[in-house]
Structure formats: structure tokens, C-alpha cells
Amino acid sequence: MMITLQENKCSFCDEKKAIFYCNHCKLSFCNDCIERQEQDFYCCSNCNSKKIKSKKKENTLSGVLLICMDCNSTNIRRGKLSKKICPNCKSDDVLTIIKKRKELRQNFQGTIKNFKYGYHVLKSFIDECRRHKQELITLRTLGYKHDGRIEQSLLWIYNSTQKLKNGIMSHFQRDFKFIRSRIYRFIDLDTWNPENFYEIESIIKQIRSNVSTFKEYIDSSLKPMITNLRQLKSKISVIQYYKMIYDEYSEVLNLKTNELPVCAFKRINFVKFGDMDLPSKRGVLFITNKRIIFIYKKGFIKKTLEELFSIHLSEIQNTLIKGKIFKRLNILTDHGTLVFKTKEKIYRAIINYLNVSMNFKQYSNDDIYLIERLGDIDIELSDLKNNINMNLSQILSKKPNLSKEKYLERSYPNLMNKNNLSRANYVKSQVNDYDTNKERTYQQMRLRNLERDSEAPLSSPKKDLSMPQPGSINITIPISQNPSNNIPRPEARVIQNKMDLISKENREIEKNSESQNKYNNRVDELKEINTTTTAETRPILKLYQDKFSIEKTLENIDNLFNNGRISPEVYFKQYRPLQKELFTINKILKEKNGNTPSL
Known part of the structure; x- marks a missing residue:
């Protein structure tokens, strides 16, 4: 049965009502049985600070000058501080029963609400997944279909998130079943008595341990999914960067039918193209699933975009990086050798994307049903939220869930x-x-x-x-x-x-x-x-x-x-x-x- 609010008797005189509680020996006592100890203290009269330092001075009566460490004032007053001492263990860790009950109630409520951590973390993670999923669907719709493994990674993340949601639900129900079995006698927070404080503190300690285990389980389960989501985010951001460049030069590109964008590199220095009389320019190199295109800006005052050359991918024979100190990218074609000059890490990226473009069917994703499935898949957290809030309200509302x-x-x-x-x-x-x-x-x-x-x-x-x-x-x-x-x-x-x-x-x-x-x-x-x-x-x-x-x-x-x-x-x-x-x-x-x- 639930405990009822009774008048607590003093543990020493057993006559008067207990008012104070000792955190050290766990005893309660009345105002007459408590011991008091007076102690001198010094306080600044200007700023009321208790940070006072002493300095030797011969002209004073005591030979010591007191100075405030905050405002450097010498106007220091003296007072007496009365400390409450437990009559049993002589400890000064004494407080009123009302204050102790209030602290326990706040600790219990704050600890029990930490079980919402699972819902809040999972909600923020799913919101981020939804945002990246929508960005990916938009890019696929606009024709950026290379790197088809992104969909598979996103589907794996959603499946793992659903399993984690079920695990959070079962873990939460198991922990709350234990909490209800322990806290049932103390379901009404206002009726906690000093005789129960020690047991309630042990229950709160056990709940904190369960919350810590609960958080560790969520964090360890989310860690591989967060890693995969970051990789997926970086890939999507790269494709969005290429899309921004294609949109900027869309008027000059004039992509043909069934020609899809792959990548674009800015600040590429074109050196020469075989025996052709083409000027050396600095511009943007575009790679699609059909061609490679080089566009540069022409003019000094009023600059205009102009296409320097475009080569079909079927005409490319090989790609090489030549030079020991000053390296150049050489693309061997049927009409001669294309020579580019830029950073060395860009050379590797251009070679990789040329391989993707030449084998576009292998690296692209043309599965429309996979995109539709990805658009339909979602994880609803309302049931998890309602379950957590319902269990929390049953415990925090002071009403036991009885038939x-x-x-x-x-x-x-x-x-x-x-x-x-x-x-x-x-x-x-x-x-x-x-x-x-x-x-x-x-x-x-x-x-x-x-x-x-x-x-x-x-x-x-x-x-x-x-x-x-x-x-x-x-x-x-x-x-x-x-x-x-x-x-x-x-x-x-x-x-x-x-x-x-x-x-x-x-x-x-x-x-x-x-x-x-x-x-x-x-x-x-x-x-x-x-x-x-x-x-x-x-x-x-x-x-x-x-x-x-x-x-x-x-x-x-x-x-x-x-x-x-x-x-x-x-x-x-x-x-x-x-x-x-x-x-x-x-x-x-x-x-x-x-x-x-x-x-």
C-alpha cells in the first residue's frame, strides 16, 4: 500500500516533531535536540564579499589589516555564523526535512526525464536523414545519377534506425518495469518520509545507472550510422557543388539528348591539344557521360563564356600523369594529346571520373523503383514518443496505474x-x-x-x-x-x-x-x-x-x-x-x- 503522510517523531527524544535531517547518519531530529556551533566570519561592507585576506601592519591594534579581495576595501565587518550540528555524528551536513524532500523530488524527476534522450537523439538523426534523402532524390531527378551506392547506404541507415527504434522501445520498457516495481510504494512524491529517504536515494542511484546504460546503448548503436551518414553527406555535397557549376555554365554547355552531367573542375589550365592551334587558357573542365568539354571566359572588360573544345569519350585512348617536378595530365585521344596543368590531387579525381563516365552504366543508378522506394520509406516516432510520455506521466503524476x-x-x-x-x-x-x-x-x-x-x-x-x-x-x-x-x-x-x-x-x-x-x-x-x-x-x-x-x-x-x-x-x-x-x-x-x- 502507499505510505501516508504521518508526523515524524524525533529519533532522540521521541516526543516532538522532527524538523531536520542528517545526510551523514540518516537520522531526523527536532529543533530542541539539534546542536549548534557558532563560528566567526568576515564580510566586506561594500560588496558583501566573503573573500577576505589579511596583511600585517604594525600601526593597528591586532597587527593585521583585513582587505577585501574583490574591491580592495578595508571596511570589513565581523559576524557570527551558526552551524547546525547533528547530535549523533556531529556532522554539519544537516538540512530541513522539507528541503531534503524537495531535493529528492527534483533529483528523481530530473533523472527519470533523462529517458527522453533516446527519442530526442533519434528524432534529430532521422530529421537529418530525411533532409539528405530529399536532396538525393532532387539530384537524381535532375540527372545526376552517378555513384549509385548512395541509395544503398541510405537504405541501410534507415533499416538500422528502425532496429534501433525497436531496441530503444524494448530497453525503455524493461527499465521502466524495474522502476515501477521499486518506486511503487513512493509513487506520491509529497508523502516521502525521512525513514524512506535512504531507500529513495538508492533507487535514484539505480535509475541513474540505468539511464547511463541506456545512453551508452544508444550512442554505441548510432555511431556506425552517424559515420555512414557523414560519408553520404559529403558525397551529396560534392554532387551539389558540381550541380552549382553546371547551372552557372548551362547557357554555353548545351547538353545533348541523353547526355547527363558527371562532374566539373574549376581553375584548370589548358596547355595544348596535339598539333591544333588552340590558345592556352584557364577555365572549367566538364565531364559528362558522353563528352569532356572545356569552357573559358573571353574578354578583358566584358567577359563572355566560350567553349574551347569538346571531345567524345569514345575518342579517348588513355590518361597519364607525366613529369617528375612539374607534373602534367595527358589525355591521349584519336586527334592528339590533351595536356592540362593543375594540382596533383585534381589529376587523380579527373582520371577517376573519366573512368566513371566511360563505364557509366556500371557506376550509375537507373533503378527508378529504388528511388521511389527510397522516397516512400520513413520512420515514424510518434509511438515511441507517446509510450515514453505515457510511462513518465504515470510515475510523475503521483497516481498509480491501478485497475x-x-x-x-x-x-x-x-x-x-x-x-x-x-x-x-x-x-x-x-x-x-x-x-x-x-x-x-x-x-x-x-x-x-x-x-x-x-x-x-x-x-x-x-x-x-x-x-x-x-x-x-x-x-x-x-x-x-x-x-x-x-x-x-x-x-x-x-x-x-x-x-x-x-x-x-x-x-x-x-x-x-x-x-x-x-x-x-x-x-x-x-x-x-x-x-x-x-x-x-x-x-x-x-x-x-x-x-x-x-x-x-x-x-x-x-x-x-x-x-x-x-x-x-x-x-x-x-x-x-x-x-x-x-x-x-x-x-x-x-x-x-x-x-x-x-x-
Whole structure:
């Protein structure tokens, strides 16, 4: 049971109310039992600072001059500080019980809220994944399709993130199950007593250990995914850089049909092209999946963009880096050798991208379905957020998550007799019999029709309601004629309401039992009628009535099945016999009337 707020007695005199608490020996004591120790201190009169230093001076009475270290003032005043001392261990680590309870409450709430770390970290990581995914889809749509491994890396990140989300959910539920089992007795933070402070501190310490383990699990799981996402981000940023250069020179490039951009390099010095008479220029080298293009700026005052040359990739034979000190990039073609001058690391990048362009199908990604799948994939964190907030609110709201039955047992133990059927079990039995009662609906409709046409109506023996019925709740609580003599008036009103509720449940159980007996009696009489009466011997009016009843029953069964309230096995089990009987009735009516009747 939950602890109640009681007046704590002093651990020493055991008479007066305890006010103070010692963090060292874990004892509480009153104001009279506490010991006090006075201690001198010095304070600056100008800035109220306690940082005072002493300096020797012969002209003073004490031979020492006191100076403030903050403002260098000599106007220092002296005071006395009274320290509270524990009478048991003589420790000065003493504080009031109210302040100690407040500190524990703040520590507990702050520690328990650290479990939101998993959701916040995962949310920021998924937001970053979504942003990079949208950037990649935009680039692919614009034709930048090289480096097809980016999609595979992004899909791996999403799959790993989904597994991490499930792991966070299970880890969080396991930790909170432990916390609820330990903190249940102290669920109401305002009722914490000094006798429980030490146990609560140990619980908070264990929660901090669980939070630390929880964070380590998340950080270690996210580390490889963050590494892959950074690599993916760098690749996407490189492609975006190339896109920016292509957009700047788009008017001069004039890419052909099915020609897709690959890369672009600025500040490339063109030296010569075989025996062709081309000027040495500094410009931009573009590489597509079809050609290599060199564009430079022409003019001194008004500069214009102009294409110097373009070569088809099929004309390239080989690429070499020549020179020991001054290195040059040589591209051997059918029309001569292209010579470029730039930084050495750019040479390697140009050679690699030329290899990608010549084998574009191997390095590119033309899988449209992969792009669509990547666009549709996403991870929703609302369920994780709701689960964490729900568990946190259950603990921090000071209300234990109890069922109604447990609440009644804990609040009013005399009202609940465990040997009888409780309200929860009664409701559970009604839920389990729900489908069975629905299956019998069509049979009860047929029984009512047969009862109207029979010579003697079906009846069931009356039940003696004075006797206790099976499954009912029989509770006897001795209460005097004047309830106010024994219990307070508000509690008497609550008990009376509970008694009315239990009496209502008894009546419902008795009514349900009576209906069940009546149904069994009707089934027995129906069997006797079916043995002597068949569809062929019934009057035509009776056949019309049966036909209408069966059609309505079939319609109700279809509605129940379409709404998912009965299973397919129950549906076919009840539907086929009725359909067969309806076919027989229609056949008889057709023979008598010459066509299918319609009501």
C-alpha cells in the first residue's frame, strides 16, 4: 500500500516533531535536540564579499589589516555564523526535512526525464536523414545519377534506425518495469518520509545507472550510422557543388539528348591539344557521360563564356600523369594529346571520373523503383514518443496505474470478498461470451417466429430469485443502523454507492442466467417441432414468414462479417445452413405459385 503522510517523531527524544535531517547518519531530529556551533566570519561592507585576506601592519591594534579581495576595501565587518550540528555524528551536513524532500523530488524527476534522450537523439538523426534523402532524390531527378551506392547506404541507415527504434522501445520498457516495481510504494512524491529517504536515494542511484546504460546503448548503436551518414553527406555535397557549376555554365554547355552531367573542375589550365592551334587558357573542365568539354571566359572588360573544345569519350585512348617536378595530365585521344596543368590531387579525381563516365552504366543508378522506394520509406516516432510520455506521466503524476478492482480492494478492503466473482472477472466473462451470443442471434430470431405460430408458447420455469444464483456476488457487510456512529458521513456515502453498484451487477448476472435457461428450453422445444414439421408441410403464409426471417438473419450475418465482428469460420458455419433452407423454401414457393415470389 502507499505510505501516508504521518508526523515524524524525533529519533532522540521521541516526543516532538522532527524538523531536520542528517545526510551523514540518516537520522531526523527536532529543533530542541539539534546542536549548534557558532563560528566567526568576515564580510566586506561594500560588496558583501566573503573573500577576505589579511596583511600585517604594525600601526593597528591586532597587527593585521583585513582587505577585501574583490574591491580592495578595508571596511570589513565581523559576524557570527551558526552551524547546525547533528547530535549523533556531529556532522554539519544537516538540512530541513522539507528541503531534503524537495531535493529528492527534483533529483528523481530530473533523472527519470533523462529517458527522453533516446527519442530526442533519434528524432534529430532521422530529421537529418530525411533532409539528405530529399536532396538525393532532387539530384537524381535532375540527372545526376552517378555513384549509385548512395541509395544503398541510405537504405541501410534507415533499416538500422528502425532496429534501433525497436531496441530503444524494448530497453525503455524493461527499465521502466524495474522502476515501477521499486518506486511503487513512493509513487506520491509529497508523502516521502525521512525513514524512506535512504531507500529513495538508492533507487535514484539505480535509475541513474540505468539511464547511463541506456545512453551508452544508444550512442554505441548510432555511431556506425552517424559515420555512414557523414560519408553520404559529403558525397551529396560534392554532387551539389558540381550541380552549382553546371547551372552557372548551362547557357554555353548545351547538353545533348541523353547526355547527363558527371562532374566539373574549376581553375584548370589548358596547355595544348596535339598539333591544333588552340590558345592556352584557364577555365572549367566538364565531364559528362558522353563528352569532356572545356569552357573559358573571353574578354578583358566584358567577359563572355566560350567553349574551347569538346571531345567524345569514345575518342579517348588513355590518361597519364607525366613529369617528375612539374607534373602534367595527358589525355591521349584519336586527334592528339590533351595536356592540362593543375594540382596533383585534381589529376587523380579527373582520371577517376573519366573512368566513371566511360563505364557509366556500371557506376550509375537507373533503378527508378529504388528511388521511389527510397522516397516512400520513413520512420515514424510518434509511438515511441507517446509510450515514453505515457510511462513518465504515470510515475510523475503521483497516481498509480491501478485497475478498478485493485483500487476497490486497496481503498475498501471490507467491500470485496475474494471468494466471490469480482467485477473484473464478470466483465471478462461477458467479453469472452460476446462472439458466442452474436452467433446465436439468428437462432433466437427463428425461435421467436416459431413461438408465435405454435399452439402453446415456449416458456421456461420461473426462477426463484430469493435463492443465490451461480456467478453472483454475495457480500455481507455488518453496518449499524446509524452509519455515522461507525464511519464518517462521506465514506458512508461512498460505501452505499459501491453497494448499489454491486446490487446492479447481481441483477444483470441473474438476468443473463435466466435468459440462458430460457434459451436452452426453447432449443429443446425447437428440436421437437423440427422432428414433426418440415418446410413442405408448412402453410404458404408460414413459408413467407420463414423466408423473410431467414433473409433478415442472413443480412445481419453479412453485416457482422463485413464489420469484422465474427470470424470467417463462424460466418460460413451459420451462413450455409440458412442459405440451404432459404433455397428449399423458394423452391416450394415456386412450385406452388409458378414463379419466384416477392414480398
